Amino acid sequence: MKSAVSKMLEDRLSALLQRVDAIERDNIKPLDDCQKLLEQGVTTADGLLREGEAAVSCRSGDHENLSNFTNKALHIQLDSLPEVPALVDVPCLSAQLDDSFLTIARDHITKHGTVASRPPVQIEELIERPGGILVRWCKVDDDFVAQDFRLQYQKHSSGHYEDAYVGSECEFIVLHIDPNVDYQFRVCARGDGRQEWSPWSVPQLGHTSLVPHEWSPGLDGYSLSSRRNIALRNDSPQQAVLYSREPTYCPGQTLTFRVESSGASDRRDSIGVCVEKLDGLDSLQRDRAVCIGSSGAVYVNGKEMTNQLPPISPGSTITFDMELVSLGTNSEGPQNRCRVTIGSGNREVVFDWLLELPADTLYFGCFFFHPGWKVLVF
Numbered sequence: 001m002k003s004a005v006s007k008m009l010e011d012r013l014s015a016l017l018q019r020v021d022a023i024e025r026d027n028i029k030p031l032d033d034c035q036k037l038l039e040q041g042v043t044t045a046d047g048l049l050r051e052g053e054a055a056v057s058c059r060s061g062d063h064e065n066l067s068n069f070t071n072k073a074l075h076i077q078l079d080s081l082p083e084v085p086a087l088v089d090v091p092c093l094s095a096q097l098d099d100s101f102l103t104i105a106r107d108h109i110t111k112h113g114t115v116a117s118r119p120p121v122q123i124e125e126l127i128e129r130p131g132g133i134l135v136r137w138c139k140v141d142d143d144f145v146a147q148d149f150r151l152q153y154q155k156h157s158s159g160h161y162e163d164a165y166v167g168s169e170c171e172f173i174v175l176h177i178d179p180n181v182d183y184q185f186r187v188c189a190r191g192d193g194r195q196e197w198s199p200w201s202v203p204q205l206g207h208t209s210l211v212p213h214e215w216s217p218g219l220d221g222y223s224l225s226s227r228r229n230i231a232l233r234n235d236s237p238q239q240a241v242l243y244s245r246e247p248t249y250c251p252g253q254t255l256t257f258r259v260e261s262s263g264a265s266d267r268r269d270s271i272g273v274c275v276e277k278l279d280g281l282d283s284l285q286r287d288r289a290v291c292i293g294s295s296g297a298v299y300v301n302g303k304e305m306t307n308q309l310p311p312i313s314p315g316s317t318i319t320f321d322m323e324l325v326s327l328g329t330n331s332e333g334p335q336n337r338c339r340v341t342i343g344s345g346n347r348e349v350v351f352d353w354l355l356e357l358p359a360d361t362l363y364f365g366c367f368f369f370h371p372g373w374k375v376l377v378f
Contacts, residue, residue: 020093027091034085048073116199120144121189123204129173130248131212131229132378135164136171137187137201146189150197156182156205173256175212175378176227182207213255213364213377214245230376233263233368239282240367241270244377247361249273251322251338255364256378259316262294263372269294271312271366271375273320275359283367290340290353292318294368298342298349305351309344319343322362325352 055069120141127134135151151172152161161184165172177183184203191198214228221238222231231242249255257271270284272291284291285299292298296309312318321341336355341348366375 016095023091023093030085031090034083044076048076114196114199119188119199119201121146121149121187121198122201123185123187126185126204126206128208128210129378130210130253131179131208132173132175132177133183133185133206133208134171134173135185135187135206138170139189144189144198145192147192147194148190149187150190151185151187152200153183153185156184161186173378175229177208179211180207180209210253211246211248213248215377216243216245229378230260230374231366232261233371233373235371239369240279241281241284241365242367243274243277243365244363247363249320249362249364250360251324251362253321255320257318257364257366258376258378259312259314259318260374260376261372262312262314262374263368264370265294265311266369267293267295269312269368269373270299271318272299273322273362273364275355275357275362277363277365281367282369284365288355289365290320290342291365292342292344296344298351300340300351300353305349307349309342309347309349312344316344320364322353324358 051069051072055066058065118140120139121137121144122140123135124138125134125136127136135153137149137151139146148166148168149170150163151165151174153164153174154161164174174183174185182205184205186200186203188197188200190196212227212229215222215224215231217224217228219238219240219242220236221233221240222242223234224231228245255273268283268285270291270293272284272289274284274286274289274291276288278286285293285304286302288301290298290300292309292312294312296311298305298307298309310316319342321343323339324336325339326337336358338353338355338359339350340353341350343349364377366373
Protein backbone atom coordinates (compact mmCIF):
# COMPACT_ATOMS: atom_id res chain seq x y z
CA MET A 1 0.00 0.00 0.00
CA LYS A 2 2.87 2.33 0.83
CA SER A 3 4.41 1.71 -2.59
CA ALA A 4 1.05 2.17 -4.31
CA VAL A 5 0.44 5.56 -2.65
CA SER A 6 4.00 6.68 -3.50
CA LYS A 7 3.42 5.67 -7.11
CA MET A 8 0.20 7.73 -7.22
CA LEU A 9 2.04 10.82 -5.93
CA GLU A 10 4.87 10.30 -8.43
CA ASP A 11 2.37 10.00 -11.28
CA ARG A 12 0.62 13.20 -10.16
CA LEU A 13 3.95 15.05 -9.94
CA SER A 14 4.86 13.87 -13.43
CA ALA A 15 1.50 15.11 -14.76
CA LEU A 16 2.00 18.54 -13.15
CA LEU A 17 5.52 18.83 -14.58
CA GLN A 18 4.19 17.96 -18.03
CA ARG A 19 1.67 20.78 -17.60
CA VAL A 20 4.54 23.15 -16.71
CA ASP A 21 6.37 22.13 -19.90
CA ALA A 22 3.25 22.71 -21.97
CA ILE A 23 2.72 26.22 -20.50
CA GLU A 24 6.35 27.05 -21.17
CA ARG A 25 6.16 25.84 -24.77
CA ASP A 26 2.98 27.83 -25.45
CA ASN A 27 4.17 31.14 -23.93
CA ILE A 28 7.90 31.33 -24.62
CA LYS A 29 7.50 32.04 -28.37
CA PRO A 30 6.55 35.78 -28.11
CA LEU A 31 9.47 36.36 -25.74
CA ASP A 32 11.84 34.49 -28.05
CA ASP A 33 10.63 36.57 -31.02
CA CYS A 34 11.21 39.80 -29.05
CA GLN A 35 14.68 38.67 -28.07
CA LYS A 36 15.55 37.83 -31.69
CA LEU A 37 14.43 41.33 -32.85
CA LEU A 38 16.56 43.00 -30.17
CA GLU A 39 19.59 40.88 -31.05
CA GLN A 40 19.05 41.64 -34.75
CA GLY A 41 18.89 45.42 -34.03
CA VAL A 42 22.08 45.31 -31.95
CA THR A 43 23.85 43.36 -34.70
CA THR A 44 22.73 45.90 -37.34
CA ALA A 45 23.84 48.86 -35.22
CA ASP A 46 27.21 47.23 -34.53
CA GLY A 47 27.77 46.63 -38.25
CA LEU A 48 26.79 50.21 -39.10
CA LEU A 49 29.19 51.50 -36.46
CA ARG A 50 32.07 49.60 -38.03
CA GLU A 51 31.15 50.87 -41.52
CA GLY A 52 31.05 54.49 -40.20
CA GLU A 53 34.45 54.12 -38.61
CA ALA A 54 35.78 52.79 -41.91
CA ALA A 55 34.24 55.69 -43.87
CA VAL A 56 35.66 58.33 -41.50
CA SER A 57 39.13 56.81 -41.72
CA CYS A 58 39.14 57.03 -45.55
CA ARG A 59 41.10 59.65 -47.39
CA SER A 60 39.47 63.06 -47.42
CA GLY A 61 38.96 62.91 -51.18
CA ASP A 62 37.01 59.64 -51.11
CA HIS A 63 33.53 61.01 -50.80
CA GLU A 64 31.80 58.00 -52.37
CA ASN A 65 32.21 55.68 -49.36
CA LEU A 66 31.06 58.40 -47.01
CA SER A 67 28.02 59.11 -49.21
CA ASN A 68 27.10 55.41 -49.30
CA PHE A 69 27.39 55.16 -45.51
CA THR A 70 25.21 58.25 -45.05
CA ASN A 71 22.46 56.90 -47.32
CA LYS A 72 22.52 53.51 -45.54
CA ALA A 73 22.36 55.11 -42.09
CA LEU A 74 19.33 57.19 -43.12
CA HIS A 75 17.39 54.05 -44.08
CA ILE A 76 18.08 52.15 -40.86
CA GLN A 77 15.83 53.02 -37.91
CA LEU A 78 18.14 52.40 -34.99
CA ASP A 79 15.66 53.87 -32.52
CA SER A 80 12.89 51.37 -33.53
CA LEU A 81 12.68 48.66 -30.88
CA PRO A 82 10.04 45.98 -30.34
CA GLU A 83 7.61 46.40 -27.49
CA VAL A 84 8.74 44.43 -24.49
CA PRO A 85 5.72 42.70 -22.78
CA ALA A 86 4.91 43.97 -19.33
CA LEU A 87 5.66 41.54 -16.50
CA VAL A 88 1.96 41.16 -15.73
CA ASP A 89 1.40 39.94 -19.29
CA VAL A 90 4.08 37.27 -19.07
CA PRO A 91 2.94 33.90 -17.59
CA CYS A 92 4.45 33.35 -14.16
CA LEU A 93 4.45 29.71 -13.09
CA SER A 94 3.38 28.93 -9.54
CA ALA A 95 2.35 25.75 -7.72
CA GLN A 96 -0.22 25.37 -4.97
CA LEU A 97 -1.01 22.31 -2.88
CA ASP A 98 -4.13 22.18 -0.73
CA ASP A 99 -3.18 21.31 2.84
CA SER A 100 -6.69 19.96 3.48
CA PHE A 101 -5.64 16.87 1.52
CA LEU A 102 -3.29 15.93 4.35
CA THR A 103 -6.15 16.14 6.85
CA ILE A 104 -8.38 13.97 4.67
CA ALA A 105 -5.58 11.47 4.11
CA ARG A 106 -4.77 11.38 7.81
CA ASP A 107 -8.41 10.67 8.69
CA HIS A 108 -8.55 7.76 6.24
CA ILE A 109 -5.17 6.32 7.14
CA THR A 110 -5.79 6.35 10.88
CA LYS A 111 -8.94 4.27 10.34
CA HIS A 112 -7.55 2.01 7.63
CA GLY A 113 -6.68 -1.62 8.29
CA THR A 114 -7.74 -3.99 11.04
CA VAL A 115 -6.04 -6.59 13.16
CA ALA A 116 -7.93 -9.60 14.48
CA SER A 117 -6.93 -12.57 16.57
CA ARG A 118 -8.91 -14.76 14.16
CA PRO A 119 -11.08 -14.17 11.07
CA PRO A 120 -14.82 -13.71 11.68
CA VAL A 121 -15.69 -16.52 9.22
CA GLN A 122 -14.17 -19.91 8.55
CA ILE A 123 -14.75 -22.63 5.98
CA GLU A 124 -16.82 -25.34 7.62
CA GLU A 125 -17.10 -28.05 4.97
CA LEU A 126 -15.88 -29.02 1.50
CA ILE A 127 -18.09 -31.57 -0.26
CA GLU A 128 -17.26 -33.32 -3.53
CA ARG A 129 -19.57 -32.72 -6.44
CA PRO A 130 -19.22 -33.98 -10.03
CA GLY A 131 -16.80 -31.51 -11.60
CA GLY A 132 -17.13 -29.18 -8.62
CA ILE A 133 -16.88 -28.66 -4.86
CA LEU A 134 -19.60 -27.46 -2.52
CA VAL A 135 -18.06 -24.99 -0.06
CA ARG A 136 -19.85 -24.18 3.20
CA TRP A 137 -18.71 -21.58 5.70
CA CYS A 138 -19.95 -20.14 8.98
CA LYS A 139 -19.39 -17.20 11.32
CA VAL A 140 -17.12 -17.83 14.29
CA ASP A 141 -17.41 -14.32 15.73
CA ASP A 142 -20.87 -13.78 17.18
CA ASP A 143 -20.29 -10.02 17.51
CA PHE A 144 -19.58 -9.65 13.78
CA VAL A 145 -22.69 -8.75 11.75
CA ALA A 146 -22.00 -9.95 8.20
CA GLN A 147 -23.59 -8.26 5.21
CA ASP A 148 -21.82 -10.17 2.41
CA PHE A 149 -19.37 -13.03 2.02
CA ARG A 150 -16.61 -13.42 -0.56
CA LEU A 151 -15.29 -16.84 -1.64
CA GLN A 152 -12.04 -17.32 -3.58
CA TYR A 153 -10.20 -20.39 -4.85
CA GLN A 154 -6.97 -21.31 -6.58
CA LYS A 155 -5.19 -24.40 -7.82
CA HIS A 156 -2.92 -25.51 -5.00
CA SER A 157 0.24 -23.35 -4.80
CA SER A 158 -0.56 -21.49 -8.04
CA GLY A 159 -0.40 -18.18 -6.15
CA HIS A 160 -3.40 -16.66 -7.94
CA TYR A 161 -6.81 -16.62 -6.25
CA GLU A 162 -10.00 -16.05 -8.26
CA ASP A 163 -13.35 -14.80 -7.02
CA ALA A 164 -15.97 -17.56 -7.06
CA TYR A 165 -18.85 -15.96 -5.17
CA VAL A 166 -19.91 -12.69 -3.53
CA GLY A 167 -23.25 -12.62 -1.73
CA SER A 168 -25.19 -13.28 1.44
CA GLU A 169 -25.42 -17.09 1.25
CA CYS A 170 -23.20 -19.35 3.39
CA GLU A 171 -22.53 -21.98 0.72
CA PHE A 172 -21.66 -22.13 -2.96
CA ILE A 173 -20.81 -24.82 -5.52
CA VAL A 174 -17.59 -23.99 -7.35
CA LEU A 175 -17.82 -25.57 -10.81
CA HIS A 176 -15.25 -26.32 -13.52
CA ILE A 177 -12.99 -28.07 -11.00
CA ASP A 178 -10.56 -30.57 -12.52
CA PRO A 179 -10.94 -34.03 -10.97
CA ASN A 180 -8.21 -35.25 -8.60
CA VAL A 181 -6.52 -31.83 -8.46
CA ASP A 182 -6.05 -30.00 -5.14
CA TYR A 183 -7.61 -26.55 -4.79
CA GLN A 184 -7.34 -24.02 -1.98
CA PHE A 185 -10.40 -22.12 -0.78
CA ARG A 186 -10.71 -19.07 1.47
CA VAL A 187 -13.58 -16.83 2.52
CA CYS A 188 -13.97 -13.40 4.11
CA ALA A 189 -16.89 -11.19 5.11
CA ARG A 190 -17.94 -7.57 4.98
CA GLY A 191 -19.54 -6.04 8.04
CA ASP A 192 -22.94 -4.40 7.89
CA GLY A 193 -22.60 -0.90 6.45
CA ARG A 194 -18.84 -1.31 5.82
CA GLN A 195 -16.90 -1.17 2.56
CA GLU A 196 -13.75 -3.07 3.54
CA TRP A 197 -13.51 -6.87 3.79
CA SER A 198 -12.48 -8.79 6.88
CA PRO A 199 -9.28 -10.85 7.10
CA TRP A 200 -9.32 -14.08 5.07
CA SER A 201 -10.17 -17.39 6.69
CA VAL A 202 -7.51 -20.07 7.06
CA PRO A 203 -7.17 -21.60 3.55
CA GLN A 204 -8.67 -25.08 3.24
CA LEU A 205 -7.56 -27.72 0.75
CA GLY A 206 -10.13 -29.70 -1.22
CA HIS A 207 -10.54 -31.78 -4.35
CA THR A 208 -13.13 -33.86 -6.16
CA SER A 209 -12.70 -37.36 -7.51
CA LEU A 210 -16.05 -37.22 -9.33
CA VAL A 211 -16.00 -36.58 -13.06
CA PRO A 212 -18.24 -33.71 -14.22
CA HIS A 213 -21.73 -34.37 -15.55
CA GLU A 214 -21.87 -34.02 -19.34
CA TRP A 215 -24.64 -34.10 -21.91
CA SER A 216 -24.19 -36.59 -24.72
CA PRO A 217 -22.97 -34.92 -27.96
CA GLY A 218 -24.18 -35.64 -31.46
CA LEU A 219 -27.94 -35.06 -31.14
CA ASP A 220 -29.08 -32.58 -33.79
CA GLY A 221 -31.83 -31.08 -31.65
CA TYR A 222 -29.42 -29.70 -29.02
CA SER A 223 -26.33 -27.50 -29.05
CA LEU A 224 -23.80 -28.08 -26.26
CA SER A 225 -21.29 -25.79 -24.57
CA SER A 226 -17.56 -26.50 -24.79
CA ARG A 227 -17.65 -28.32 -21.42
CA ARG A 228 -20.84 -30.15 -22.44
CA ASN A 229 -22.57 -29.17 -19.20
CA ILE A 230 -25.00 -26.75 -20.89
CA ALA A 231 -27.57 -27.90 -23.48
CA LEU A 232 -29.56 -25.52 -25.69
CA ARG A 233 -32.64 -26.76 -27.54
CA ASN A 234 -32.15 -25.41 -31.05
CA ASP A 235 -34.62 -25.09 -33.91
CA SER A 236 -33.82 -28.48 -35.42
CA PRO A 237 -36.98 -30.49 -36.23
CA GLN A 238 -35.51 -33.61 -34.60
CA GLN A 239 -37.54 -34.65 -31.54
CA ALA A 240 -35.67 -36.91 -29.10
CA VAL A 241 -34.55 -37.10 -25.47
CA LEU A 242 -31.07 -35.78 -24.74
CA TYR A 243 -29.25 -38.06 -22.27
CA SER A 244 -26.06 -37.79 -20.27
CA ARG A 245 -22.90 -39.07 -21.91
CA GLU A 246 -22.45 -41.67 -19.15
CA PRO A 247 -24.51 -42.81 -16.12
CA THR A 248 -22.65 -40.42 -13.80
CA TYR A 249 -25.38 -39.79 -11.22
CA CYS A 250 -25.08 -41.92 -8.08
CA PRO A 251 -27.73 -42.12 -5.34
CA GLY A 252 -26.53 -40.27 -2.24
CA GLN A 253 -25.48 -37.26 -4.31
CA THR A 254 -27.41 -34.15 -5.33
CA LEU A 255 -28.05 -33.66 -9.05
CA THR A 256 -28.83 -30.05 -9.96
CA PHE A 257 -30.32 -28.53 -13.12
CA ARG A 258 -30.44 -24.76 -13.61
CA VAL A 259 -32.67 -23.38 -16.36
CA GLU A 260 -30.81 -20.48 -18.01
CA SER A 261 -33.52 -19.65 -20.56
CA SER A 262 -36.88 -21.03 -21.64
CA GLY A 263 -39.02 -21.47 -24.71
CA ALA A 264 -42.68 -22.29 -25.19
CA SER A 265 -44.04 -24.98 -22.87
CA ASP A 266 -45.25 -28.43 -23.96
CA ARG A 267 -46.83 -31.28 -21.99
CA ARG A 268 -44.01 -33.64 -23.10
CA ASP A 269 -41.24 -31.40 -21.71
CA SER A 270 -39.26 -33.16 -18.97
CA ILE A 271 -36.04 -33.09 -16.93
CA GLY A 272 -35.03 -36.05 -14.80
CA VAL A 273 -33.14 -39.32 -14.34
CA CYS A 274 -33.59 -42.79 -15.78
CA VAL A 275 -32.15 -46.27 -15.54
CA GLU A 276 -31.13 -46.64 -19.18
CA LYS A 277 -30.99 -44.78 -22.47
CA LEU A 278 -33.91 -45.47 -24.80
CA ASP A 279 -33.30 -43.70 -28.08
CA GLY A 280 -36.12 -42.45 -30.27
CA LEU A 281 -38.47 -41.43 -27.44
CA ASP A 282 -39.90 -37.90 -27.28
CA SER A 283 -40.17 -37.64 -23.47
CA LEU A 284 -38.75 -38.87 -20.17
CA GLN A 285 -42.29 -39.54 -19.01
CA ARG A 286 -41.82 -43.31 -19.29
CA ASP A 287 -41.13 -46.45 -17.35
CA ARG A 288 -37.99 -46.62 -15.15
CA ALA A 289 -37.63 -42.83 -15.10
CA VAL A 290 -38.59 -39.96 -12.79
CA CYS A 291 -38.85 -36.40 -14.09
CA ILE A 292 -40.48 -33.00 -13.77
CA GLY A 293 -42.33 -31.31 -16.62
CA SER A 294 -42.11 -27.66 -17.60
CA SER A 295 -45.53 -27.15 -15.97
CA GLY A 296 -44.17 -28.43 -12.63
CA ALA A 297 -45.90 -31.82 -12.84
CA VAL A 298 -43.88 -34.76 -11.44
CA TYR A 299 -43.87 -38.11 -13.26
CA VAL A 300 -42.85 -41.49 -11.80
CA ASN A 301 -42.53 -44.33 -14.33
CA GLY A 302 -44.67 -42.29 -16.73
CA LYS A 303 -47.50 -41.63 -14.25
CA GLU A 304 -48.27 -38.11 -13.06
CA MET A 305 -48.23 -37.57 -9.30
CA THR A 306 -50.86 -35.61 -7.41
CA ASN A 307 -48.28 -33.30 -5.88
CA GLN A 308 -46.92 -30.65 -8.20
CA LEU A 309 -43.95 -28.27 -8.13
CA PRO A 310 -43.82 -24.66 -9.44
CA PRO A 311 -43.65 -24.27 -13.25
CA ILE A 312 -40.14 -24.12 -14.68
CA SER A 313 -38.94 -20.66 -15.74
CA PRO A 314 -35.58 -18.93 -16.40
CA GLY A 315 -33.56 -19.09 -13.19
CA SER A 316 -35.33 -22.18 -11.86
CA THR A 317 -33.07 -24.62 -10.00
CA ILE A 318 -34.24 -28.24 -9.86
CA THR A 319 -32.53 -30.75 -7.56
CA PHE A 320 -32.75 -34.54 -7.43
CA ASP A 321 -31.68 -36.35 -4.25
CA MET A 322 -31.92 -40.14 -4.07
CA GLU A 323 -31.24 -42.63 -1.31
CA LEU A 324 -31.42 -46.43 -1.42
CA VAL A 325 -33.58 -47.31 1.59
CA SER A 326 -34.45 -51.00 1.42
CA LEU A 327 -34.80 -54.10 -0.67
CA GLY A 328 -38.42 -55.25 -0.68
CA THR A 329 -40.22 -58.18 -2.31
CA ASN A 330 -43.55 -58.71 -3.98
CA SER A 331 -45.24 -61.50 -5.93
CA GLU A 332 -42.88 -60.92 -8.83
CA GLY A 333 -39.70 -61.09 -6.75
CA PRO A 334 -37.34 -58.64 -5.00
CA GLN A 335 -37.63 -54.90 -5.59
CA ASN A 336 -35.22 -52.07 -4.91
CA ARG A 337 -36.69 -49.10 -3.10
CA CYS A 338 -35.16 -45.67 -3.76
CA ARG A 339 -36.34 -42.59 -1.85
CA VAL A 340 -36.44 -39.63 -4.20
CA THR A 341 -36.63 -35.94 -3.30
CA ILE A 342 -37.22 -33.46 -6.13
CA GLY A 343 -36.93 -29.79 -5.19
CA SER A 344 -37.80 -26.69 -7.16
CA GLY A 345 -38.00 -23.18 -5.74
CA ASN A 346 -38.97 -23.46 -2.09
CA ARG A 347 -41.00 -26.65 -2.52
CA GLU A 348 -40.12 -30.32 -2.78
CA VAL A 349 -41.78 -33.67 -3.46
CA VAL A 350 -40.70 -36.89 -1.70
CA PHE A 351 -41.67 -40.39 -2.83
CA ASP A 352 -40.39 -43.97 -3.08
CA TRP A 353 -39.34 -45.24 -6.48
CA LEU A 354 -39.46 -49.02 -6.96
CA LEU A 355 -36.86 -50.56 -9.28
CA GLU A 356 -36.50 -54.18 -10.38
CA LEU A 357 -32.69 -54.06 -10.40
CA PRO A 358 -30.23 -52.13 -8.21
CA ALA A 359 -29.40 -48.70 -9.65
CA ASP A 360 -25.92 -47.78 -8.50
CA THR A 361 -25.57 -45.24 -11.31
CA LEU A 362 -28.23 -43.48 -13.35
CA TYR A 363 -28.47 -41.46 -16.55
CA PHE A 364 -29.99 -37.99 -16.55
CA GLY A 365 -31.82 -36.46 -19.47
CA CYS A 366 -34.16 -33.80 -20.77
CA PHE A 367 -36.65 -33.24 -23.55
CA PHE A 368 -38.06 -29.95 -24.85
CA PHE A 369 -40.39 -29.76 -27.80
CA HIS A 370 -39.90 -26.06 -28.56
CA PRO A 371 -36.54 -24.27 -29.07
CA GLY A 372 -35.06 -21.75 -26.63
CA TRP A 373 -34.64 -23.95 -23.55
CA LYS A 374 -31.14 -23.90 -22.07
CA VAL A 375 -30.22 -26.15 -19.13
CA LEU A 376 -27.03 -26.33 -17.04
CA VAL A 377 -26.34 -29.56 -15.13
CA PHE A 378 -24.00 -30.02 -12.19
